[in-house]
Every structure is written in C-alpha cells, then in structure tokens.
Amino acid sequence: xxxxxxxxxxxxxxxxxxxxxxxxxxxxxxxxxxxxxxxxxxxxxxxxxxxxxxxxxxxxxxxxxxxxxxxxxxxxxxxxxxxxxxxxxxxxxxxxxxxxxxxxxxxxxxxxxxxxxxxxxxxxxxxxxxxxxxxxxxxxxxxxxxxxxxxxxxxxxxxxxxxxxxxxxxxxxxxxxxxxxxxxxxxxxxxxxxxxxxxxxxxxxxxxxxxxxxxxxxxxxxxxxxxxxxxxxxxxxxxxxxxxxxxxxxxxxxxxxxxxxxxxxxxxxxxxxxxxxxxxxxxxxxxxxxxxxxxxxxxxxxxxxxxxxxxxxxxxxxxxxxxxxxxxxxxxxxxxxxxxxxxxxxxxxxxxxxxxxxxxxxxxxxxxxxxxxxxxxxxxxxxx
Amino acid sequence: xxxxxxxxxxxxxxxxxxxxxxxxxxxxxxxxxxxxxxxxxxxxxxxxxxxxxxxxxxxxxxxxxxxxxxxxxxxxxxxxxxxxxxxxxxxxxxxxxxxxxxxxxxxxxxxxxxxxxxxxxxxxxxxxxxxxxxxxxxxxxxxxxxxxxxxxxxxxxxxxxxxxxxxxxxxxxxxxxxxxxxxxxxxxxxxxxxxxxxxxxxxxxxxxxxxxxxxxxxxxxxxxxxxxxxxxxxxxxxxxxxxxxxxxxxxxxxxxxxxxxxxxxxxxxxxxxxxxxxxxxxxxxxxxxxxxxxxxxxxxxxxxxxxxxxxxxxxxxxxxxxxxxxxxxxxxxxxxxxxxxxxxxxxxxxxxxxxxxxxxxxxxxxxxxxxxxxxxxxxxxxxx
Numbered sequence: 001x002x003x004x005x006x007x008x009x010x011x012x013x014x015x016x017x018x019x020x021x022x023x024x025x026x027x028x029x030x031x032x033x034x035x036x037x038x039x040x041x042x043x044x045x046x047x048x049x050x051x052x053x054x055x056x057x058x059x060x061x062x063x064x065x066x067x068x069x070x071x072x073x074x075x076x077x078x079x080x081x082x083x084x085x086x087x088x089x090x091x092x093x094x095x096x097x098x099x100x101x102x103x104x105x106x107x108x109x110x111x112x113x114x115x116x117x118x119x120x121x122x123x124x125x126x127x128x129x130x131x132x133x134x135x136x137x138x139x140x141x142x143x144x145x146x147x148x149x150x151x152x153x154x155x156x157x158x159x160x161x162x163x164x165x166x167x168x169x170x171x172x173x174x175x176x177x178x179x180x181x182x183x184x185x186x187x188x189x190x191x192x193x194x195x196x197x198x199x200x201x202x203x204x205x206x207x208x209x210x211x212x213x214x215x216x217x218x219x220x221x222x223x224x225x226x227x228x229x230x231x232x233x234x235x236x237x238x239x240x241x242x243x244x245x246x247x248x249x250x251x252x253x254x255x256x257x258x259x260x261x262x263x264x265x266x267x268x269x270x271x272x273x274x275x276x277x278x279x280x281x282x283x284x285x286x287x288x289x290x291x292x293x294x295x296x297x298x299x300x301x302x303x304x305x306x307x308x309x310x311x312x313x314x315x316x317x318x319x320x321x322x323x324x325x326x327x328x329x330x331x332x333x334x335x336x337x338x339x340x341x342x343x344x345x346x347x348x349x350x351x352x353x354x355x356x357x358x359x360x361x362x363x364x365x366x367x368x369x370x371x372x373x374x375x376x377x378x379x380x381x382x383x384x
Numbered sequence: 385x386x387x388x389x390x391x392x393x394x395x396x397x398x399x400x401x402x403x404x405x406x407x408x409x410x411x412x413x414x415x416x417x418x419x420x421x422x423x424x425x426x427x428x429x430x431x432x433x434x435x436x437x438x439x440x441x442x443x444x445x446x447x448x449x450x451x452x453x454x455x456x457x458x459x460x461x462x463x464x465x466x467x468x469x470x471x472x473x474x475x476x477x478x479x480x481x482x483x484x485x486x487x488x489x490x491x492x493x494x495x496x497x498x499x500x501x502x503x504x505x506x507x508x509x510x511x512x513x514x515x516x517x518x519x520x521x522x523x524x525x526x527x528x529x530x531x532x533x534x535x536x537x538x539x540x541x542x543x544x545x546x547x548x549x550x551x552x553x554x555x556x557x558x559x560x561x562x563x564x565x566x567x568x569x570x571x572x573x574x575x576x577x578x579x580x581x582x583x584x585x586x587x588x589x590x591x592x593x594x595x596x597x598x599x600x601x602x603x604x605x606x607x608x609x610x611x612x613x614x615x616x617x618x619x620x621x622x623x624x625x626x627x628x629x630x631x632x633x634x635x636x637x638x639x640x641x642x643x644x645x646x647x648x649x650x651x652x653x654x655x656x657x658x659x660x661x662x663x664x665x666x667x668x669x670x671x672x673x674x675x676x677x678x679x680x681x682x683x684x685x686x687x688x689x690x691x692x693x694x695x696x697x698x699x700x701x702x703x704x705x706x707x708x709x710x711x712x713x714x715x716x717x718x719x720x721x722x723x724x725x726x727x728x729x730x731x732x733x734x735x736x737x738x739x740x741x742x743x744x745x746x747x748x749x750x751x752x753x754x755x756x757x758x759x760x761x762x763x764x765x766x767x768x
Contacts, residue, residue: 073556160683171395380439
C-alpha cells in the first residue's frame with residue numbers, strides 16, 4: 001500500500017434522503033478495493049479540515065454501512081461556511097499531512113464549485129491528491145445529468161403527499177374548497193412538477209401546477225382557480241417556493257407593522273396565494289408547505305434513487321482510482337467540475353403546458369420510472 | 385329478505401388515513417352476511433340524507449373494496465353542517481323511505497353526538513332503524529377506548545417525520561440549531577407525544593415535547609431549549625398546535641397592523657416559539673408544521689391501525705345485526721353513544737414526565753406496538 005493512499009470524504013449543501021447512500025457506496029467500494037490505507041470522513045464539509053475534525057470510517061461493518069445507506073440527511077454534517085483563499089490552502093495542507101490521496105465531495109452545484117477550487121489549490125500547491133465530486137440535490141438543478149441522486153426520492157414524497165392531500169380536500173369540499181401546496185425548489189420547478197404524478201385520472205389533483213420559472217400573473221391565477229373550482233368543486237394547486245410575479249417580485253413577501261415598526265414578513269407563496277383566493281374569490285382556502293420533511297423522509301424513498309445514489313458513490317470512487325480528477329462523477333457519466341459549478345438546470349419548456357398549467361405527458365413518462373409505482377385510490381362518485 | 389333491511393353508511397369529521405378501512409370493513413361484512421338488501425353511502429355525512437345524495441355500494445367488487453381500504457380520507461365526503469331539529473326528522477324520513485334498517489356513522493366525538501341525536505329522533509318518530517357509530521380520530525381524543533382507529537397511523541407518520549427532520553437538523557447544526565415542529569391535536573397531546581417514538585437513544589430528537597394539556601411558561605421553554613442546545617448542539621422541540629401559555633392564551637396569536645388596520649395574525653405555536661428562540665437566545669431556529677399530510681399520508685399507515693379500522697367497521701355491522709343500538713362500536717368493545725358524544729380524552733399525566741418534558745417509557749411501551757417498527761438510523765459521531 002502506498003503512503004498517500006488514504007481516502008477522505010465530505011458532504012455539504014442541504015440534506016437529502018439518500019445522500020448517505022452515496023457515502024455508503026463510496027465506503028463499500030473503497031473497502032472492497034483493497035488498495036485504500038484508510039477511509040476518513042471530514043465533519044461538516046471542508047470545515048472538518050480546518051477544525052481537524054475527522055472520523056475513521058475504515059472499518060465500518062457491512063451492517064453499519066447498510067444502516068447508513070438508509071439514514072437520511074448528511075451523516076458527516078453539512079456546512080455553509082464560505083471558504084476563503086487561505087482556508088483552501090489550510091485544508092489542503094491538513095489533508096496532505098493526513099496522507100489523503102483521494103478526496104470525494106458529495107454535494108450540489110455550490111459544493112461542486114468548492115470542490116473545483118480545492119482541486120485547483122491542491123494542484124497549485126503541488127499536492128498529489130485526486131479531487132472529485134459526487135452529485136446530490138433534491139431540486140434536480142444540477143446541469144449535465146438527466147436526474148441527480150436525491151431528486152427522485154423528494155419527488156416521490158411530493159407526489160405521495162399531494163395525492164394524499166388531494167383525497168383529504170376532496171372529502172372536505174362541502175366546507176373547504178382550495179388548497180395551495182408549496183414545494184421546495186427556490187429557482188427550479190422540478191419538485192413542484194413532480195406533484196403531477198399524483199394523478200391517476202385527468203380530473204385528479206393537482207389541478208394546477210405553477211413553476212418558479214414562469215412568472216405568475218395574479219389575475220390569471222385567480223381565473224385558473226375559479227375555472228377549476230367550477231369544474232371539480234375543489235381545487236388543489238401546487239406552487240414552487242420561489243414563485244415570482246410578473247414584475248419579478250417574490251410572491252408572499254408582505255409588509256406588516258408591529259410595535260417595532262414596519263418590516264417585511266415572508267409568509268411564503270402558498271400562504272399569500274391562499275389569502276388571495278379567500279379575499280378575492282370568497283372560497284375557503286388553506287396553504288400547506290410540505291416543508292423539510294420532503295427532503296428527509298426516508299420511509300418512502302424511491303428505490304431506484306436510493307440505488308442510483310449508492311452507485312454514484314461507487315462509480316466516483318472507482319473513477320478516482322482510475323486517475324480521473326476534477327470531475328463530478330455519477331453512475332454512468334462525468335463532467336468537469338468547472339462545467340457544473342454554480343450552474344442551474346431549470347425546468348424545460350417542453351415539459352410544461354402553459355395553457356393547462358400542467359407538466360406534459362412527456363414529463364410523466366420521464367419521471368414515473370424514477371419515482372416508482374404510486375398507490376391507486378378508489379374514488380366514490382355521486383353520479384356513477 | 386326483509387323490506388327494511390337496507391344498510392346506510394356515512395362518514396364525518398376530519399379525514400384520516402384509515403377511515404375508509406372502516407367503510408370497507410362494513411361493506412365487506414354486509415356483503416358476506418347475505419341478509420342485507422342493499423348497501424348505500426350517504427354523501428357528506430347527514431347532508432346526504434337532506435340533499436338525497438346517495439350512492440349504491442351493494443355490488444362493490446373485492447378489488448374495489450381493497451382499493452377503498454387503502455385510500456385515505458373520507459371517500460363518502462365529510463360535513464361541517466350543523467343539523468337542526470327539523471333536519472334530523474327530514475333525514476330520518478328520507479332513510480325510512482329508502483328502506484334503511486341500519487345506519488352506521490363513522491366519525492369522531494362530534495359525529496357520535498350527531499349519531500346519538502339521530503337515534504333519538506328515529507325512536508321518537510317510531511322508525512325501526514338501528515343507529516350505531518364507528519370511531520375514527522387522529523387525535524385519540526375519543527373517550528372509552530384505549531386507542532381509536534386513525535390515531536396510530538397519524539402517530540406513525542409524526543414519529544417518522546420527526547425522526548427524519550431530526551437527522552436533517554443534526555446534519556445542519558453548524559448553521560441551524562433549533563427546529564420547532566408542530567403536530568395536530570388542538571386540545572390533546574397524543575400526537576405531539578407520539579413524536580417521542582422517533583428516539584432510538586436517549587440523546588435522540590425530539591429533545592423536548594410539549595403538550596396542549598400543560599400550560600407553557602415561555603421563560604421555562606427558553607431555558608429548556610438553551611439547556612438542550614448546550615447538551616446536544618442542536619434542539620428539536622415538538623409542540624401540539626393547541627399550546628396555551630400560563631394565562632390560557634393561545635401561543636402564536638399575534639397582533640399586526642397593515643393598511644387594513646390592526647388584526648390578529650395566527651402564526652401558529654411553532655412559528656411564534658421559533659421567533660422567540662431567535663430573538664431571545666440568538667440561535668438560528670425554524671418552525672415546521674407537519675400539516676394535513678399527517679392525517680392523510682396513506683403510504684406509511686400503521687398496519688395494525690389499518691386492520692383495526694377495518695375490524696371496527698366489521699364489528700359495528702355485526703353488532704347492528706345482533707340488535708345493538710345507539711352505541712359506538714369497535715373491534716373489541718362498545719359504549720353508549722351518549723357516554724362518548726362531545727367528550728374528550730386528554731393525554732394522561734402518568735404518560736408525561738414534567739421534568740424532562742418527555743413522554744414516559746410507559747407511553748413508549750404502549751404506543752410502540754400500535755405504530756409498528758421504526759427505522760434504525762446510523763449516526764456518525766465525532767468522538768467515538
């Protein structure tokens with residue numbers, strides 16, 4: 001075994017339900033390789049290199065790796081610390097001193113930028129360490145790959161939750177008519193769109209799906225809701241959290257005054273829109289933010305996604321062994337980190353029907369195998 | 385077959401993930417009995433009798449009954465219409481005209497009151513119709529039975545969601561320290577308490593559990609959070625939505641001024657408390673309301689609960705056949721409707737440790753078999 005043959009791993013960015021699957025895939029592959037002198041985790045992204053907080057993962061048992069695989073959120077901890085130039089050099093020095101021959105960083109587009117910078121600094125310092133990234137995101141906003149690990153599990157939760165809430169509202173429609181459900185995805189509509197997979201029949205909820213990429217004209221929105229209410233007797237509308245109006249102003253940022261003076265209160269797009277439905281259409285409406293459960297709920301992960309995340313970790317380790325450097329690596333492809341870092345893959349026009357305010361059937365066909373089979377509901381209709 | 389041997393069924397109150405299991409259990413038992421001339425559903429509780437909106441369920445196939453069993457929320461629709469004296473008489477006349485020999489009403493403590501009244505009016509009018517209730521609730525606030533159908537499934541969702549969110553926050557604790565999670569249960573703490581089943585180890589989240597039955601002194605709360613933060617480096621606290629302060633004032637009802645004048649804005653207990661944690665303790669805190677998903681998410685129901693709900697429906701039908709009247713009937717017991725109607729079973733003192741702000745181990749032992757096995761997480765600790 002070579003001296004510089006230790007593997008270091010870190011995680012960063014927002015948690016997902018399967019980010020630890022990628023970690024487990026890396027550890028298992030490294031253990032199986034027989035050429036790695038030690039496997040170490042940095043705590044809280046690169047902060048772990050600055051604070052010298054590391055943990056030895058070399059001898060995790062098969063059972064521990066299996067449990068890790070099914071544990072949501074970043075087991076090594078995440079970080080929002082903004083690395084300075086000198087921090088990178090300090091991190092590289094620490095990793096070199098520890099005998100790190102390989103470094104793998106699991107994260108989203110921000111993390112890929114940090115990863116790229118680390119690789120550059122290590123090269124400048126003449127430190128021989130392969131640095132690669134492993135993708136993770138719930139938003140599916142990473143460019144270059146069709147779907148990133150983490151997205152399909154969050155998408156599955158969103159589709160299941162919207163389906164359940166659709167049945168919930170349908171059963172209450174004599175006294176409550178409209179529900180505005182808010183998903184994650186500050187800049188991109190992939191998760192909001194996933195809610196459409198709740199539909200078994202064309203009349204099923206969600207009746208309207210709005211994406212952050214498409215500016216929302218409030219009057220059009222109210223007309224849409226009114227129309228759907230007339231058609232179905234109740235309306236489930238889904239919005240991405242980053243919705244903006246036609247002036248580019250975030251929807252759901254209101255001015256309130258209290259004893260401390262005027263201040264903006266961010267009530268969120270769904271709450272703001274449900275208030276408008278109440279005041280302008282006179283319908284009983286409630287908002288529902290699916291919240292952080294949608295990125296962490298490990299009980300209903302997409303099995304495809306969980307395995308994909310694991311295989312991405314494995315592939316990244318194996319590619320590092322083959323000498324790949326400075327790349328984001330997934331199960332069946334890779335890209336230079338600098339072609340990924342900080343870039344955003346928005347939801348494409350061809351997957352959205354602007355007239356119906358619905359993802360297209362092509363989107364359904366694309367997403368369905370990724371999230372796995374959905375439950376069937378039995379609806380009792382008055383007129384059969 | 386007798387002329388008056390038709391069975392009518394209605395549902396009311398808030399939806400649950402398994403209320404349709406009880407409906408399925410009734411239908412299957414009635415089909416199997418061979419003595420029922422027809423099985424009908426009233427739409428939207430007793431409103432269906434007033435508006436003459438009924439649906440024939442006599443010939444539902446086995447497959448349809450199976451699908452119904454796993455469809456969340458009230459398939460027949462719920463109602464919040466307050467029945468007047470004359471409405472009851474009109475409903476009884478309609479049911480009599482339809483040939484109803486038996487009426488089963490699935491619902492909570494409010495519905496049991498309506499059910500009792502219907503039975504009285506039918507008797508006064510000399511209409512021979514057995515009227516019985518079938519329990520359902522997510523709150524577990526029905527008196528007389530150890531656990532009501534619906535509770536364990538909502539409890540399982542709460543425990544799973546809090547467990548996932550605990551891992552989520554733990555992985556972010558370098559930049560976010562406190563999460564206040566709000567559960568349903570306006571007057572009772574059964575669901576808030578269920579979150580404690582997320583714990584595998586004593587140090588696991590939720591670190592603090594507050595119940596609506598116990599008035600909350602804000603300063604004590606802040607001290608609790610501070611103490612837990614010092615101990616664990618992050619804090620997950622769970623509150624029931626109906627939390628009150630020591631003066632009996634609902635927590636989370638604030639006064640705001642906007643252009644329309646002063647108005648109370650109900651931000652909810654969790655949002656209010658997370659703001660206090662931010663302003664008074666200087667920690668980064670977020671609130672998270674588990675919302676309506678907790679009562680409707682059918683993907684993770686307690687298998688015990690689902691079967692229990694089905695068997696309650698079956699038992700209620702069979703007891704009606706045996707001539708029982710005016711009772712709330714479940715799988716292994718029954719009570720007169722008037723001993724249940726409108727009453728609330730609060731969370732008992734002996735299940736709560738006031739010092740630790742935690743449900744007791746006796747509560748864990750009681751609830752664990754009801755919600756079924758929970759996932760195991762693998763936590764990586766810095767100091768092992």
